[in-house]
Amino acid sequence: MFTYAPAPESRSIVNIKPSYGLFINGSFVDGGSAFKTINPANEEVLAEVAEATKEDVDRAVKAARAAFKTWSKLPGKERAKYLFRIARIIQERSRELAVLESLDNGKPIKESRDVDVPLVAAHFFYYAGWADKLNHAGFGANPRPLGVAGQIIPWNFPLLMLAWKIAPALACGNTVVLKPAETTPLSALLFAEICQQADLPPGVVNIVTGAGATGAALVDHPDVDKVAFTGSTDVGRHIAKAVAGTKKKVTLELGGKAANIIFEDAPIDQAVEGIVNGIFFNQGHVCCAGSRLLVQESIYDTLLESLKRRMGTLRVGDPLDKNTDIGAINSQDQLKRIKALAKIGSEEGAEAWSPPCELPRNGFWFRPTIFTGVSQAHRIAREEIFGPVLSVLTFRTPAEAIEKANNTPYGLSAGIWTEKGSRILDMADKLRAGVVWANTFNKFDPASPFGGYKESGYGREGGRHGLEAYLAV
Amino acid sequence: MLALNSRTTKTAFDVASSDAALHRFLHGLPGVDKVGAEQRTAALSTRSIKTTAKAYAIDLAIRMVDLTTLEGADTPGKVKALCAKGRHPDPADPTCPSVAAICVYPSMVPTAAAALKGSGIHLASVATAFPSGQAPMAVKLYDTSAAVDAGADEIDMVINRGAFLAGRYLEVYEEIVAIKEACRSAHLKVILETGELVTYDNVRRASWLAMIAGADFIKTSTGKVTPAATLPVTLIMLEAVRDYVAETSRKVGVKPAGGIRTTKDAIKYLVMVNETVGEGWLDPDWFRFGASTLLNDLLMQRTKLATGHYAGPDYFTLD
Numbered sequence: 001m002f003t004y005a006p007a008p009e010s011r012s013i014v015n016i017k018p019s020y021g022l023f024i025n026g027s028f029v030d031g032g033s034a035f036k037t038i039n040p041a042n043e044e045v046l047a048e049v050a051e052a053t054k055e056d057v058d059r060a061v062k063a064a065r066a067a068f069k070t071w072s073k074l075p076g077k078e079r080a081k082y083l084f085r086i087a088r089i090i091q092e093r094s095r096e097l098a099v100l101e102s103l104d105n106g107k108p109i110k111e112s113r114d115v116d117v118p119l120v121a122a123h124f125f126y127y128a129g130w131a132d133k134l135n136h137a138g139f140g141a142n143p144r145p146l147g148v149a150g151q152i153i154p155w156n157f158p159l160l161m162l163a164w165k166i167a168p169a170l171a172c173g174n175t176v177v178l179k180p181a182e183t184t185p186l187s188a189l190l191f192a193e194i195c196q197q198a199d200l201p202p203g204v205v206n207i208v209t210g211a212g213a214t215g216a217a218l219v220d221h222p223d224v225d226k227v228a229f230t231g232s233t234d235v236g237r238h239i240a241k242a243v244a245g246t247k248k249k250v251t252l253e254l255g256g257k258a259a260n261i262i263f264e265d266a267p268i269d270q271a272v273e274g275i276v277n278g279i280f281f282n283q284g285h286v287c288c289a290g291s292r293l294l295v296q297e298s299i300y301d302t303l304l305e306s307l308k309r310r311m312g313t314l315r316v317g318d319p320l321d322k323n324t325d326i327g328a329i330n331s332q333d334q335l336k337r338i339k340a341l342a343k344i345g346s347e348e349g350a351e352a353w354s355p356p357c358e359l360p361r362n363g364f365w366f367r368p369t370i371f372t373g374v375s376q377a378h379r380i381a382r383e384e385i386f387g388p389v390l391s392v393l394t395f396r397t398p399a400e401a402i403e404k405a406n407n408t409p410y411g412l413s414a415g416i417w418t419e420k421g422s423r424i425l426d427m428a429d430k431l432r433a434g435v436v437w438a439n440t441f442n443k444f445d446p447a448s449p450f451g452g453y454k455e456s457g458y459g460r461e462g463g464r465h466g467l468e469a470y471l472a473v
Numbered sequence: 474m475l476a477l478n479s480r481t482t483k484t485a486f487d488v489a490s491s492d493a494a495l496h497r498f499l500h501g502l503p504g505v506d507k508v509g510a511e512q513r514t515a516a517l518s519t520r521s522i523k524t525t526a527k528a529y530a531i532d533l534a535i536r537m538v539d540l541t542t543l544e545g546a547d548t549p550g551k552v553k554a555l556c557a558k559g560r561h562p563d564p565a566d567p568t569c570p571s572v573a574a575i576c577v578y579p580s581m582v583p584t585a586a587a588a589l590k591g592s593g594i595h596l597a598s599v600a601t602a603f604p605s606g607q608a609p610m611a612v613k614l615y616d617t618s619a620a621v622d623a624g625a626d627e628i629d630m631v632i633n634r635g636a637f638l639a640g641r642y643l644e645v646y647e648e649i650v651a652i653k654e655a656c657r658s659a660h661l662k663v664i665l666e667t668g669e670l671v672t673y674d675n676v677r678r679a680s681w682l683a684m685i686a687g688a689d690f691i692k693t694s695t696g697k698v699t700p701a702a703t704l705p706v707t708l709i710m711l712e713a714v715r716d717y718v719a720e721t722s723r724k725v726g727v728k729p730a731g732g733i734r735t736t737k738d739a740i741k742y743l744v745m746v747n748e749t750v751g752e753g754w755l756d757p758d759w760f761r762f763g764a765s766t767l768l769n770d771l772l773m774q775r776t777k778l779a780t781g782h783y784a785g786p787d788y789f790t791l792d
Contacts, residue, residue, distance in 0.1 A: 002529060002747045002755055007521035110519055269712050270509030313748045322521035419504040439506050 004315075007322040009109045014096045016103075016186065019048040022056055022209060023192035025063035026202025031056050035211070037185055040106035041319050041328040041363040049185045052208035057177070057217040060206040064148040064175040065223055067203025072145050072173040076132030083128030083170060085198040090121040093194065097187060101159055102319040104186040106328030106364070107282050109320050119444055120163040123462075126446035127167035130467060134172065137464055143471040145173035146249060147225030150218040152239075153188075154231045155181035155330050156285035156386075161230050162188055164450075164461045166205060172470040174226065175204045179218055181231075182211040183331045216242070224248060228469065230287070233384075233410075233455050251459025251469045253287065253451060255384040256412030258433065259405035260290030260441060261395075264299045266417035270439065272306045275390070278415060278441035280314065280326055280368050284388040285334070287456075288413035290441050292381055293370075294401055297394040304372065304392070312355040314368055326388060329364040338366050338387035345371045345380035350391070376407055384410070398423065402430045411453025415441045434460075489685060492643040499642060499681060505673035505709055514704035520744045524778075527740070531775045532570055534739040534767075535562060537757045539597055539728065541576040541765050543604075543696065549584040551792075552577055556588035558792040563772050565788070566779075572768065573757040574627060578603070579620040586624030597627035597662070601652060604666075604695035606631040610648065617655040628652070629662045629763075631695060632679065634669045642682060649686035662690035662728055667706045668698040676706055680713035690726040696763065701731025704741060711749040727754065730763025736774040739767060 021028040031050025038045050052060070071079070090097065097120070098112040107116070134143050149169045153161035158180055169176050180188035192207045208214055215235075219227050219242050226249045229239050233254040243250050260278045262271050278290025295303050319327035329335045346352055354367035366387055374381050374391040381391045395401040405414055414433040416424050428436040434452045437443060444450070449465035451457060459469050488498035522530055540559045542551060556575050563569035574595035577585050582598045589596055598620035602608030608616075617628055630652050636644040653661050663683035667676050683691050691710055694701035707729045714725045727746075733739060739762060746754050754760045769789045777783050 001752060002533075002743065003526060004520065004522060005524045005526040007523045114519065266503070267506040267509065268503040270506040270513070273509055273513050322519070419506075439509060 004323050006318075008318065009099055009102075009113075009320045009322055011099055011103065011320060014100045014103070016047050016100070019050075020185070020189045020209070021050050022052050022060070023189065023195075023205070023207040024056070024060045025067075025206065026196065026200075028192070031209075035182065037104060037183065039103050039363075040183075040330050041360070043362050046104060047186060049189070049209045052179075052210040052214045052217070054217040057208055057214060057221060060177045060208050061148055061150070061218075061221050061223050063203035064177050064206055067201055068145075068147055068175045071175055071201060071204050074173070076134060079170060079173065080128045080131035082198060082200050083124050083131060083167065086194060086200070087121050087124035087128060089194050089197055090117065090124060094118070094121070097159060097190060099320065100190055101187050102327070104184045105155065105158060106319050106330050108324040108327040109322055110324070111282060116157060116160050119446070120159050123160075123163040123167045123446045127171035130168075130464075131171040134467065134471070137467050139468065139471055139473040143172075143473055146470060146472055147174060148223060149174045149176045149226040149228060149470065150221065150224040151176055151178040151228045152215045152218065152231065153178065153180055155184040156282060156287070158184040159187040159191065162191060164230075165228050168461070168466045169228075169470045170204065172467055174470050177206045177208060177218060177224070179208050179210060179215050182209070185209040219243065226250070226470065228459075229253070236457060249469070251451075251461070252457035253459070253461060254455060254457040255386075256287045256289070256410045256452065256456050257292055257382065257384055257408045258288055258290050258410075258413040258415065259292045259294050259401075260415040261294045261401050261405060261417065261427070262296060262299070262303060263416075263418035263420070263423065264296045265419050266299075267419060267439065268299070268303065268306060271417040272303070272310050274415060274417060274439070274441040275307055276310055276314070279390040280388050281442050283326055283329055283366070285330060285386055286442065288435060288442065288450075289386075290413075290415050291385060291390060292405075293390055293392045294395050294404055295392065296401075297396055300394055307370070308353065308355070311368055311370070314355065314357070316357045316365065316367065317360060326368055329366050329387065332364055334386065335364040335366060338385055338389060341380055341383060341385045342369060342389055345374070345378065345389075345391070348378050348380070350374045350378055350380060376404060382408065398427065402427065406430075406432045409455040412456035413437065489643065489646050492641065495642040495646060495682070496640065499678040502677055502681060505677055507673055510673055510705045510708060514708050514745065517745050517748060518704065518741050522740050522744065528775075528778050530740045530743050531736060531771055531778065533755060534736070534743060534762065535771050535775070536570045536573060537761050538572040538768050538771075539574045539576045539730070539761045539763045540572045540768060541696070541730075541763055543576070543578060543599060547578060547581055549581070552581045552584045553588045554792040556585055556594075558768075558790055559589070559594050560592050562768055563775070564790065566776075569772070569775065573761055576629065576763065579616055579623070579625075582620050582623035582625050595627050596625050597629055598625035599629045599631075599695075601630040603629070603631055604697040606633050607635070610651070613648070614651060614655050617652050621655070621657055621659045625659060627660045627662060628656050629664055629692060631664045631666060632683065634666055637670070637675075637679060637682075646682055646686045649683060649688065653687040660689040661687065662692045662726075663688040664692045664695055664730075666695055666698055667693050667703075668700045673705065673709050676709045677713055680710050681717065684713070684717045684725050688725060690728050690761070692728040692730055692763065694729075694731040694763075696731035702729035702733055702763075704745060707742060708745055708749060711746060711754070714754075715750045724753070724759065726759040726761065728761040728763055733762055733764050734766050735770050739771065
């Protein structure tokens, strides 16, 4: 038998401190109380992290405001130098960042190493390139920055979401106060060290760690000009209410329930890869995950058989093992949510299937799962599960596929699989989703804008469009 | 397999009743998305095979080698030396397995047959006007039966790429059927020469065409055309044999040949076999490497794993 021997990435490359303060005005300062961040793969405590209070947030915003005066006046090419430098340091320290991300988040090292960290560097490179070309971005001559941006990011792609927020903000001349998610603060704190290493002027980037209260303090702070949030639709609603009637500009990137549509003339083997990548990438903790599989009824049996066979080769386990395909669920809370929705799926009559796989005893784990016999009326077809759980539905005609795909309050992404080019164009035109992938899924590029329709949020991140969120236009 | 199920109700072989039927069948196979297929092999290439898994893979790869010499300059001396190497790849280590087969031109088959006697190593001969296949059918048939008569128990034939690319599928099919007959009990490996077929859709179609015509193995390349074997091409062929066995219950082997030179490469192929068709093909009866220089790198890595250090190239025989 060809059994792969353990191939663990060494964790000694990253030096995790026992405790971390807040990164304000270019240095680490003590916060009030502290909370622990754990490795979700074994529940081991990784570090203690300061919890920023309202006063701490105020200090951070003041530092950002002070830094804005000089940072915003720097010529674009000077700001670009800092961003290029940060991008290069990220590349140089990529292994360290990847290991830390996998430890704190639970995602497999092959993803943090081959997807997250390279995309992080690419984002900084990309927006560094824009910093001295803003006059030509299509927003008129000399577009001005907004001021201080308060940014709140989720735990699914801690470092990548940081890059999506910080790189365009800085390129446009804003300064930022960023709050990472409470379960995944460590890579943001390592990024703070990288800012020091890059000699970024103090106050341009501030990192305040904490939970919901810290985020609320940041959103409510009167001297914040811009709020950028990625996370759940519920929290997004609160933020939109909180900033209503203020000068603050807002961009929200919220939940999704994307349809991945497989036509009978699809390249089947690649479509199966796309389905697996669409829902099991990052344990399904992806807002644009292809969590609703729409299969043309004529190929349902063939496709399901191929999908199950492929799922049988998925390797679930230690995130630091280089051969792991599916890592740990990020937190106990999230695991409970996934389990609760999966239970509802079974109770509502859908049939669950998982490949046989052994799960580690400690930590938070959930088997890759598909539900068949799902209809639009099931809760697992409507609510975002945010885990490795796929709902399989069928359709008969392109019109029915469009109708079902669009029949959701969300509209973040969608996938189309067919060898017929004209059908791709027709479908893409009719799908109400911010991103439509054709014969691929979960592909990201800094030059491509990303964002949602309907309850998936507003504003775009990435590409030229992403600049608009940080300019007074 | 969707195309066969929906398009033919009797047997898989009805599809070869006419050129039109064959055309309809082969063009009804699901397409291959190039980007997706290459992405899949790139992802599988990141598998990290260490320690015990590596030792297993190296020995398996040695057992799968079709040790090959196909040069105009081949002589009986050269072929005898190659056969000796095939028996005992590492004379210093009796635990080292022997290779699967020795692969030579038909004129060298008598020499090789004598040298391999009693070894259990298969003797493969290329045939059918290898490598171009551009010869009259009678020549191809004689080429084949002469090799079999001289003692080859495996025949590596080339398909008629000219006919394939011109869409004359029935002609290609009938040639394979005729050669298969001329092989008698010898195993038939059908070389698709994927470097000349160019697209993955063509590779999938040619794979099916060869299998329904009776191929025991499908093989990527002659080694005389660039590119020779690649991971994505082999992936498409593995998917074809996987789908074919599901449809017909007949198992077909796969042989990538040409361009596989390092242990690292060989292990990538084995990982791909493992995760595409599974353990059933992790056996020299069902998967082979057509190679010449690969063997020495496998031996070098094998020694390194056992002793902890690399031995210089002079410690491995040059044949």
